[in-house]
Amino acid sequence: MKKTMKILAGAGAIAASVLTATAAQAADTIKVGVLHSLSGTMAISETTLKDTVLMMIDEQNKKGGLLGKKLEAVVVDPASNWPLFAEKTRELIEKNNVDVIFGCWTSVSRKSVLPVIEELNGMLFYPVQYEGEESSRNVFYTGAAPNQQAIPAVDYLLSKDGGEAKRIVLLGTDYVYPRTTNKILRSYLHSKGIMDADIMENYTPFGHSDWQTIVADVKKFASAGKKTAVVSTINGDANVPFYKELGNQGIKAEDIPVVAFSVGEEELAGLDTKPLVGHLAAWNYFMSVDAPANASFIKTWKTFIKDDKRVTNDPMEATYIGFKMWTQAVEQAGSTDVDAVRQAMYGQTVKNLTGGTAVMNTNHHLSKPVLIGEIQDDGQFDIVWKTDGEVVGDAWSDFLPESAKLTADWTFPWVCGNCEKPLYAAQ
Amino acid sequence: MLSKTLAMRWLVVLSVFIGLGFGSSTPAHADEFSDAVQALNADNNTDKAAAIEALSATGDERAATVLSALLNGTLFYRQSDGLVVLSKESGNVTILIDPSTMNEVADVSGSEAKKIRINNKLRGQLKGVLGALTLLSKDADKRQNAADEVFKANDPSMLPVLQKAIARESDPDVKGRMLRAQAAIILEYSEDTAARLKAAQTLGEFTDPDISALLGKIANTSTDPEVKKLAKDMQDSVEGRLAAWSFLGNLFQGVSLGSVLLLAAVGLAITFGVMGVINMAHGEMVMLGAYTTFMVQDVIRTHFPAAFDWSLAIAVPAAFLVTGAVGILVERGIIRWLYGRPLETLLATWGLSLMLQQLIRTLFGPTNQEVGNPSWMSGAIETSTGLVLTYNRIWIIVFSLAVLGMLALVTRKTMFGLQMRAVTQNRAMANSMGIRSGWVDALTFALGSGIAGMAGVALSQIDNVSPNLGQTYIIDSFMVVVFGGVGNLWGTLVGAFSLGIVNKFLEPYAGAVLGKIFVLVGIILFIQKRPRGLFALKGRSVEG
Amino acid sequence: MTHQPLLLRIVKEPMAVSLLSVLILAAFLVPMLNLMLPSDSAFHVPSYVVTLLGKYLTYALLALSVDLVWGYCGILSLGHGAFFALGGYAMGMYMMRQIGDRGVYGNAELPDFMVFLNWQELPWYWYGFDSFGFAMLMVVLVPGLLAFVFGWFAFRSRVTGVYLSIITQAMTYALLLAFFRNDMGFGGNNGLTDFKDILGFGLQTDGMRATLFFLSAMAVVTGYLVCRFIVDSRLGRVIVAIRDAESRTRFLGYRVEYYKLFVFTVSAVLAGIAGALYVPQVGIINPSEFSPANSIEIVIWVALGGRGSLTGPIIGALVVNYAKSYFTGALPEVWLFMLGGLFIFSTLFLPKGLVGTKAISDAFEEQRLRLAKFLRPYDYAEGGEGR
CATH class of the missing domain: 1.10.3470 (ABC transporter involved in vitamin B12 uptake, BtuC)
Incomplete structure (x- = not known):
């Protein structure tokens, strides 16, 4: 009985302290919704982005806030549950009256949010590389589209420096991003003279942990006497066991290089990277980039999170760019009104962390540089290749017949995210 | 046919051959060696590749040490003047060594030394070169690795040194691997039908997916009907054993x-x-x-x-x-x-x-x-x-x-x-x-x-x-x-x-x-x- | 008591009467307050509350269906989420076909995900889903049929207890993996989304939301009455007998497997209907609805509310889901502690669930007895499943 009372008292104390913490909020603030999973399968990736947004808000408030008001974060936990993403979006906009939302990681969570955010005319910044094939009036995509990651990476593999691969293995988790990316890549490889017989495609479920058979198959496929490379769109948790199996089965990067689109510094932090040295990743940002802006970003991050070992990654940079752009657009518009800010977003530029400039295009996608890095034994990437300038994000791929016909442009005369001819006015 | 790199390889092989043949280890051209080492700190990968070839071509004993340091990521350069140094673990401290003199370089602090970066292509090249350099090593494990690397590279220019190594080899396992590498080169590049048939026979005894792939390639592309047929048969028999x-x-x-x-x-x-x-x-x-x-x-x-x-x-x-x-x-x-x-x-x-x-x-x-x-x-x-x-x-x-x-x-x-x-x-x-x-x-x-x-x-x-x-x-x-x-x-x-x-x-x-x-x-x-x-x-x- | 009409019997139970009247009242009142009052009125119910409540109600119906098999027949199904999701997919497929050429690629025949995965024609199992009637039939038929076939094998082989629970879990897990596959033609991980309308009425209108809410509330009321009718009937007696002593019931000459099969199938149909009402309100159906964790959660709502009582699961589902919505918003960092703590607390102190009369005091009394039993060693272990 006593014990019960103690537990109750303890629980009460926790609840009370948290409640008072949330109750203490300023009266007139600009509210920023943070919609990232803090529990469930995606918490592993998304929690970092929640912290990034909080850090950016903190920095902005130190500079005096925005339009003379303080920024206030409204954090919710959609718990890696897709319908809950839609519900929380509605809650953020209708109940908490947020002016903008930073959030989502998986495609399915974005798809779930989409109808709600369009109906309520909200604004979402989506910071993760994705499959493209979308341009919503209410979403700004600050991660890479396939033409900003996948195609340059394959170009590198086929180049002399990259080893002149003649056979390609496309490994992916079975969901829409790998499926679409691989479809685009297959059609791109055909255009480069690599035919179906030299392409192997394989899909595994989320969180796949037993890679023995597949890695052995890749090895077999590679033993046909032609230089083979692997393009991996394996997602999240499945990467660690995959790389451990690669290392143990002795697949060296110089024999069969693996280029990954979903493996960054954060994923490598859970791995002993010594056996993986030389495998590749393609991103728009690496922590190892030698630029003053990056150095100061890393320093701020480590101070904010109070952990010197924490790393930074590409979606964090995308969040950074998105947040900066939004504050600039708000200042330019002089208001947080979604329609005004949207107009101000077009052509908005922000210095990115790799020493270049990010531009928001009228298709709601950014211009970004593409970098290819080799994994080093300290869990960082050594940049081995880089595009000359920034690549404009392509909402609709040119390599898919249905999609090549479509144009996304939210300014006059198009005013449309998926049209074959201009609309001349908003619908 | 005889491209520039091929000629380089010949040089490597030849120099190793000579070096060992005479048992001499006196670096005849000390300056040439340190120049070659210095060239490794190049701006781009093409120059680095050339420097690797040049370094191995010096035939210097120390080349293998430097090249494997480069492969393992323990080769650095001093930021101030670009001096290339080796890093070595000595107890708990890392010391930096001048590869030419093998003396410690005292005036380089850890933070001033920057790693010489390589990419996959250079890694592959380094492995091949090191393979040829170590084919005649005293260590049987190294020789075995070298034999495997040579087999992987399948480069006809390595044939003479390979034959030399086979003649000297006493370890039956290592010798087997060298014979495999030799047979692969002969089957693919030789013009002599009898030798190729014999090579196909030799390869047919191995149970190895790489060999099956090579035999398959020959079976598909060879213009010599005899070789073609035997390669096909041998591939089938290799495949049969591989299935088990x-x-x-x-x-x-x-x-x-x-x-x-x-x-x-x-x-x-x-x-x-x-x-x-x-x-x-x-x-x-x-x-x-x-x-x-x-x-x-x-x-x-x-x-x-x-x-x-x-x-x-x-x-x-x-x-x-x-x-x-x-x-x-x-x-x-x-x-x-x-x-x-x-x-x-x-x-x-x-x-x-x-x-x-x-x-x-x-x-x-x-x-x-x-x-x-x-x-x-x-x-x-x-x-x-x-x-x-x-x-x-x-x-x-x-x-x-x-x-x-x-x-x-x-x-x-x-x-x-x-x-x-x-x-x-x-x-x-x-x-x-x-x-x-x-x-x-x-x-x-x-x-x-x-x-x-x-x-x-x-x-x-x-x-x-x-x-x-x-x-x-x-x-x-x-x-x-x-x-x-x-x-x-x-x-x-x-x-x-x-x-x-x-x-x-x-x-x-x-x-x-x-x-x-x-x-x-x-x-x-x-x-x-x-x-x-x-x-x-x-x-x-x-x-x- | 047995021969009194159903409604008369219910009237005698204060818990059931108040719950049902609240539900019926809400079914009319909430849409009215949402549609008729101006949005600045103090009594206005915002649209998002309407949808949220509607979602809770579909969960309540789902919990009711689980209670029917678990609380009354002792079949612990850890796979009921599968029937819910199948009903949801049937509804989703109908709404997908309704999109027509309004998808991003403007293809009148194929849903968007099929267009960009290069499907040339509609797979045969999508035929007919452009008709509302057919889709509604499938909402009932697909979960019902799966339950019938599954139950037919399992109950005849006399698979019981945890073995049954685990194979129901295997069933939903296998379906989860199957629906994840893009080759299946159900949209893979992204599932079905971007719905536009039902029967030509836009999904994002307040009227449609209110209607769906009304239907959900009435579905729960109807579901309650159906379950009540079943458990109070002569058949219901046999079912309870099976729960309490299966072998004895069999020895008395009842074909236990047929009774179980009947209840299991009815329950699956109810779950399917709940799923069909759920999907248009949340706007997405995705394979994660099949995940075994979801099915376990349903069982937890039932246990928390009080199983074997019909009012219990409804209250349990509403309470847990409200708590979840509230905590994920208010305490995003610690809500799992609260939810987990709630489950442990309620098992230890509310063994009969929230609706067990004098629940709290009884529970404390029982704990005291247990403690006494523990201190005085004699058998306290033998207790059958489902008691």
Whole structure:
């Protein structure tokens, strides 16, 4: 009985302290919704982005806030549950009256949010590389589209420096991003003279942990006497066991290089990277980039999170760019009104962390540089290749017949995210 | 045909040949060597590639040291003037050495030295060059590696040095590999039909997927009908033997998957199988074990880095104790109020599992933690037949069987085991015989949890160490225990291995996802046939 | 008591009467307050509350269906999420076909995900889903048929207890993996989304939301009455007898498996209907609805509310889901502690669930007794499943 009372008292104390913490909020603030999973399968990736947004808000408030008001974060936990993403979006906009939302990681969570955010005319910044094939009036995509990651990476593999691969293995988790990316890549490889017989495609479920058979198959496929490379769109948790199996089965990067689109510094932090040295990743940002802006970003991050070992990654940079752009657009518009800010977003530029400039295009996608890095034994990437300038994000791929016909442009005369001819006015 | 690089290679080979032939090691051109080393610090990869060729062409003994340092990432340059230096571990300090004089360079601080970066292409080139350089090494292991590298490179310019090496070779295994490399070069590049036929014969004796691929290529492209036919025949015979090996490979993978399932399930076989607690927090016990491993490694890494290889040996008992202690707390705090209401244990342990996940997430953060493989668990036994037995998998198989064996001993041969069985079979009678059933319950649950923790140590070697670790295995664990028959350790063993093996034999045909679906449907159908699992308990307790 | 009409019997139970009247009242009142009052009125119910409540109600119906098999027949299904999701997919497929050429690629025949995965024609199992009637039939038929076939095998083989629970879990897990596959033609991980309308009425209108809410509330009321009718009937008696002593019931000459099969199928149909009402309100159906964790959660709602009572699961589902919505918003970092703690607390102290009369005091009394029993060693272990 006593014990019960103690537990109750303890629980009460926790609840009370948290409640008072949330109750203490300023009266007139600009509210920023943070919609990232803090529990469930995606918490592993998304929690970092929640912290990034909080850090950016903190920095902005130190500079005096925005339009003379303080920024206030409204954090919710959609718990890696897709319908809950839609519900929380509605809650953020209708109940908490947020002016903008930073959030989502998986495609399915974005798809779930989409109808709600369009109906309520909200604004979402989506910071993760994705499959493209979308341009919503209410979403700004600050991660890479396939033409900003996948195609340059394959170009590198086929180049002399990259080893002149003649056979390609496309490994992916079975969901829409790998499926679409691989479809685009297959059609791109055909255009480069690599035919179906030299392409192997394989899909595994989320969180796949037993890679023995597949890695052995890749090895077999590679033993046909032609230089083979692997393009991996394996997602999240499945990467660690995959790389451990690669290392143990002795697949060296110089024999069969693996280029990954979903493996960054954060994923490598859970791995002993010594056996993986030389495998590749393609991103728009690496922590190892030698630029003053990056150095100061890393320093701020480590101070904010109070952990010197924490790393930074590409979606964090995308969040950074998105947040900066939004504050600039708000200042330019002089208001947080979604329609005004949207107009101000077009052509908005922000210095990115790799020493270049990010531009928001009228298709709601950014211009970004593409970098290819080799994994080093300290869990960082050594940049081995880089595009000359920034690549404009392509909402609709040119390599898919249905999609090549479509144009996304939210300014006059198009005013449309998926049209074959201009609309001349908003619908 | 004779391109520039080919000519370079010839030079390398020739110089090595001469160097060894005369047994001379006097660097004739000291300056040439240090210039060549200096050239490695080039701005772009093309220049670096040329510098590597040039360096190996000097024929200098020290070239191999420098090139392997470059390959291993221990070659640096001084930022101020670009002087290339080697780094060497000497005790706990890293010292920098001038490769030309082999003297320590005193005036370079660690931060001033920058690594000379290479990419995959250079890595491949370095391996080939080093292969040729070490083909005549005194160390048999090095020669063997070199022979394999030469075989992989399949470069006709390496033929003379290869032949020389074959003539000198005394180790039969290494000689075999060299002969293989030689035959491959002859088959592909020679013009002499008789020699090529002989080479095809030689290659046909190996059981190696690379050779099968080479024979296939010749069979498809050769213009010589005789060679073409023999290559085809030989490929068929190699393929025939490979099929048997690939069967073995599948079997190993199946056994390995089975051992993972067994490890994940064996703790549950106690808490669920023996005690009847539908323990949804079992997966979190596994996770706690993995985090204990991380903690142990963290302490060792910061305080006793030399003892890293022993980290798992320390982590296993540590994980057992930690999760066992948590198990006692859980049993005394929650489970003991719920005996006789098995389904409600599901509810409470589910709540517990949510809390444990969140606790770990709060304490360690949601990201993966790095758990390293000790050296004896890295790498693989790699046969040339394409069969790869990775050490971590082998150890996990051994470990899982050891855990099960120990558990069987504890339950059958110890007083505690006797009491445990007595309490679970007839609590009232056990109580009246003076057994303190409360404590036996607590210890049994602790044992089950402790074993789950030990499983966590093993799983940390192959999977993510994250708060979600437990969730990945919980469903599979229940499937295994139920398939094998609740309350039967032997059933858990057979269940785990048969599910693992069936899964792995289905995977090549059906793919990973469909394979798993088939296994699940198989379990459903199997339970219709044997509604109490593979090894059903008999007697009254089954009606509980 | 047995021969009184159903409604008369219900009227005598204060718990059931108040719950049903609140539901019926809400079914009319909430849409009215949402549609008729101006949005600045103090009594206005915002649209998002309407949808949220509607979602809770579909969960309540789902919990009711689980209670029918678990609380009354002792079949612990850890796979009921599968029937819910199948009903949801049937509804989703109808709404997908309704999109027509308004998808991003403007293809009148194929849904968007099929267009960009290069499907040339509609797979045969999508035929007919452009008709509302056919889709509604499938909402009932697909989960019902799966339950019938599954139950036919399982109950005839006398698979019981945890073995049954685990194979239901295997079933939903296998379906989860199957629906994840993009080759299956159900949209893979992204599932079905971007719905536009039902029967030509836009999904994002307040009227449609109110209607769906009304239907959900009435579905729960109807579901309650159906379940009540079943459990109070003569058949219901046999079902309870099976729960309490299966072998004895069999020895008395009842064909236990047919009774179980009947209840299981009815329950699956109810779950399917709940799924069909759920999908248009949340706007997405995705394979994660099949995940075994979801099915376990349903069982937890039932246990928390009080199983074997019909009012219990409804209250349990509403309470847990409200708590979840509230905590994920208000305490995003610690809500799992709260939820987990709630489950442990309620098992230990509310063994009969929230609706057990004098629940709290009884529970404390029982704990005291248990403690006494524990201190005085004699048998407290033997208790059958489902008691």
